[in-house]
Amino acid sequence: MKNTIKTILLVSSLIISAITPAHANEELLDRVAAIVNGGVVLESEVNDLLANIKRQAKSNNQSLPSDRALRIQVMDKLITDSLLTQMAQRMGIQISDAQLDQTISNMAKDDNMTLAEFRQKVISDGSSYEKYRENVRTELISGEVTRNSVRRRIFIPTQEIANLITVMKEQTTNNIEYHLGHILIEFPANANQEELAAAKNRANKVVELLNDGSDFAKIAITSSGDANALKGGDLGWKNINEIPTLFSELINEKPKDTVVGPIRTGLGYSIVKVLDIRGLKVVEIEEVRARHILIKPSIILSDDKAKALLQGFLKQINAGEATFAELAKEHSQGPTSVRGGDLGWADPTSYDPAFKNALATMKAGDLHKPFRSSFGWHIIQLNERRMIDATSQMNETRAYQILFNRKYGMESARWLKETRDEAYIEIFEQDNK
Incomplete structure (x- = not known):
């Protein structure tokens, strides 16, 4: 059955420019880059995302890894998007045009632009606005599928909330937030000692490069197996209580540019860098x-x-x-x-x-x-x-949200890995002609 699907998809990716003449030339307009269960990732999708990332990197003066390393991360994202889109179809999750337009309008407002100005900026950056809209739709759908699937896997005991409230009360003067970067060096499920050692050696090498001043975002894009790899491993700003305990104990009170790791987790070896620190007190x-x-x-x-x-x-x-x-x-x-x-x-x-x-x-x-x-x-x-x-009024709600956020990142990564492990994925080698 898989071979049948593959044959049909590969043949369908070829369009013959002229059928009648016996000597007609075939013109390859697109090709299948990967099969993901019952769907496909097309080479045109890969090329579009690669081009978009390169444009953004150029405008931000951000260096990028080799095309081969970047392509691996892009393929990984598009495969994940395909899986989540297929799940959304089964779950009946849709984002209407009205919802999509409202989201993009909000994005424009956040950038202090009108919708027309925002559209023109997308076009000026070299992107197709129609493709941009569909990419936003895909991101919204993927987020909804992930939240729906992961939320039911997270249970937070009442005592755990009470314990955190006690800790928070003891830390009323501690309002430091950390801007973190994360790189995950994966090892296989049920890895043997040789595979664990190889992964740790790679992680140690990454730490060495970072301590020598190498660009964190570039290494994350090249090497990380985390879902935020294409964002340069950027985890955003987090309060110390929102950071997984495994990391927070090592990061707490550390100065900017501190590199922590490798830290072994169930998914691989994690490396965390303190990109920035700020103090924030909201009474x-x-x-x-x-x-x-x-x-x-x-x-x-x-x-x-x-x-x-x-x-x-x-x-x-x-x-x-x-x-x-x-x-x-x-x-x-x-x-x-x-x-x-x-x-x-x-x-x-x-x-x-x-x-x-x-x-x-x-x-x-x-x-x-x-x-x-x-x-x-x-x-x-x-x-x-x-x-x-x-x-005084929102401690319980805040504590619950902190615990949920703390568990959500790890649980969503675990859920996504299980989803991918259960899927049929076949990646085709790039034609290097």
């Missing part, structure tokens, strides 16, 4: 209390009709014909409908970006015109704003 945070009405578009109810329905509700509220709570109970499709759409007190940054941005423009008592989020169409009534002491 108070703003919370908002709002109501909303959610209408989800469907095959029967289009986006335009959902928006018009909500505009009608606003007219009723402004005319005094109905209250917001009454309409929410009757029409809202969210879980808060039974409470008249009441969302309770919450940190606005915890909401969908479109929802958060809408709240940011509102004053207490305001009604917001219909807008689209990743969940559907909303209208909002903002009731109140307040500042709270985050350390």
Whole structure:
């Protein structure tokens, strides 16, 4: 069966430029670079991503490893994307054009650009805007599949939360955050002593190169088996409590540019570098209390009709014909409908970006015109704003999130490795003509 699939896919990648003449020449427009279960990775996809990475590296004055090493990482990412996209299809996960446009609009706002300016920037950087949109869609789908799959694997005992809250209270003056880089030198599952020794030798060599001043991002792209390899191994900013205990004990109070490792984990040997350090102390945070009405578009109810329905509700509220709570109970499709759409007190940054941005423009008592989020169409009534002491009111929520984040990275890597191990993957050698 696998051979049949491979034959069909390879033949389908060839398009004959002329069929009638017996001596017609064949023109290779594309080829299959890899088979991933029932899907494929095309050579054009590999070349597009390679070109994009090289453009970004050039604009950032970032050096890159050899084309061969870079291609290995690119193939690895595209294979993972293919697996997650196939899983999304089975799970029924989709990102609509409206959701995608909203996400890109938020990205443009974050860069202080209009959508038109953002589009032009993508084109000016040498990319196809249509391909860029689809790449963003793939990233959103992959993230959703990963979160859905990994979340159910993480269990956090109540006692573990209580223990962390105690530690946090003892560390109220410790608000240091670390910007970390990570390189993973993998070894096979059930590795023998020879394989373990070989992996550790490679890891020691990496540490030696880093201590001698070699570029961390370049080595990560070349050598790391971690999911962040193509990002130069960048793990972003993390509080000491969010870093896996195995690393945090070695990193705590270490200065910038410290290299720690190799550290043996279940996946391989990890090498961590402190790229930067900053202090951050947040005593108070703003919370908002709002109501909303959610209408989800469907095959029967289009986006335009959902928006018009909500505009009608606003007219009723402004005319005094109905209250917001009454309409929410009757029409809202969210879980808060039974409470008249009441969302309770919450940190606005915890909401969908479109929802958060809408709240940011509102004053207490305001009604917001219909807008689209990743969940559907909303209208909002903002009731109140307040500042709270985050350390006294949100310790339990914060502790849970810290523990979840601590476990999520390792568990997602473990889940992805299991997923790949169970998949049928065949990579074809590059034609070096």
